[in-house]
Amino acid sequence: MSAELAAIYGEERLPRYTSYPTAPHFSPAVGAGSYARWLAEIPASLSASLYLHVPFCREMCWYCGCHTQIVRRDELIAAYQGTLRREIELVAEKIGRRIRVEHIHFGGGTPTIMAPEAFTDLMAAIRQAFFVLPQAEIAIEIDPRTLTADMVEALRLAGVNRASLGVQSFDHDVQIAINRVQSFEQTASVTGDLRRAGITGINFDLIYGLPHQSVASCIATVRRCLELKPDRFSVFGYAHVPGFKKHQRKIDEAHLPDSGARLDQAGAIANALKEAGYVQIGLDHFALPDDPMAIAFREHSLRRNFQGYTTDTSEALLGFGASAIGHLPQGYVQNDVQIGAYSQAIAAGRLATVKGYALTDDDRLRADIIERIMCEFGADLGAICARHGTAADAMLKSAPRLKTLISDGVVKLDGDRLAVPSDSRFLLRSVAAAFDAHLDAAKHRHSRAV
Ligand code: SF4
Secondary structure: OHHHHHHHHOOOEEOOOOOOOOHHHOEOOOOHHHHHHHHHOOOOOOOEEEEEEEOEEOOOOOOOOOOOEEOOOHHHHHHHHHHHHHHHHHHHHHHOOOOEEEEEEEEEOOHHHOOHHHHHHHHHHHHHHOEEEEEEEEEEEEOOOOOOHHHHHHHHHHOOOEEEEEEEOOOHHHHHHOOOOOOHHHHHHHHHHHHHOOOOEEEEEEEEOOOOOOHHHHHHHHHHHHOOOOOEEEEEEOOOOOOOOHHHHHOOHHHOOOHHHHHHHHHHHHHHHHHOOOEEEOOOEEEOOOOHHHHHHHOOOOEEEOOEEEOOOOOEEEEEOOOOEEEEOOEEEEEOOOHHHHHHHHHOOOOOEEEEEEOOHHHHHHHHHHHHHHHHOEEEHHHHHHHOOOOHHHHHHOOOHHHHHHHOOOOEEEOOEEEOOHHHHHHHHHHHHOOOOOHHHHHHHOEEOO
16 A cells, blocks of 8 residues: 555655745745844744754765855854854844743754854853743754764753754765765764763654665664664655755766655664654654653644754744744744855844745644644644634635545545544655645645655
8 A cells, every 4th residue: 555655646746844835935025124023023922942053064965955055164154153143132132022932953054063162152142132941942953973072061061952963874885875974983972972961862863765775774774873772863755856956966866766665764764763662753753752752742732843843832933044944923034045145134234034924814724734734643624723713624625635635545534633544644745735725836846755
């Protein structure tokens, strides 16, 4: 059944639904003026989360899909850190008070490319501009190949309590093909250093569908990772979009696994992790049963934002840095992707927002349904529609793709309750897409469903 469904749906180009509508629908109609207004309107009852983007790396991994660039001169990184600090002050001024902050996430690029003292300064600026709650989660993405002991100490002093380590694959042939050679020993050493520093929330990122990857190499990578017992895994399918990411042209397409092989690899990784005691969460996360993400999944409070699955329930996500996306109750905003233009705007005392999206009531309803499908493998359409003052019948009528998915057995509809059976969960994005009123306009921009 899975192979048949993969053949039917696997080649579809679909969003990952880390937002709804998705980023290709953002437009310049929402700019710095809208963002300033939206910030001033944030209700006093709301707390916020912060995302800080650091778009620099020392070397390019050929599979990379992030907004990043290779940098050799440390002065550029130092100047960028100064711009982030100015942007933090600007945004705090527009909000007009020290908003409570529950989550902070440093992503990239490689955030730990900053000098340790620069990172310490940045955290001090954040704490001055915002009220970072004592229990706040402070997370950072780490490239284990370049993390220094001084940076580990700076992370500890700054109160960082969660780290995501890029692992991808320990298979040497795969590592050569993706230009990312990283030994098990490097990963083990960094994991140990972080834990000794009290940074005990450890995530590993793995990828399947890379050149030369096989089921055997995926399982071998998982086994090595399990020796280090991270709390969570993120497992992503490689998204090959060389038209958008030019460095991906260095990947030889002849060595990329097809949809069927990708499905086998994803399944093998999932089974190995579940056998080891991890709980599968949504499309691509796995967590130990006592991890906060597994608890949020059990308690139906799991959310999805631009970083993927999250325990963060804040209604305001403030994005800082070039390309960073923010999400406020009124809609989405995105900063200029170009570091130069972003920096010039901030230096001139302007917000660097260049596009965004103002949400309609229909968007909010569909966003809720799609988020529940992505987080819980199903959705109570009746309850969600009632919360939005509408009826499930009307929503079902406006989702014509759903009929085909139901007749193919990808999803079941019992009354108003939608459920995705375990053997078709790998097609979760296809089910979510059935409720996407904007899909056709941007289909070519997304990666394959499997
Ligand atoms: S370290 Fe991460 S962000 Fe940097 S090039 Fe590699 S995959 Fe991309």
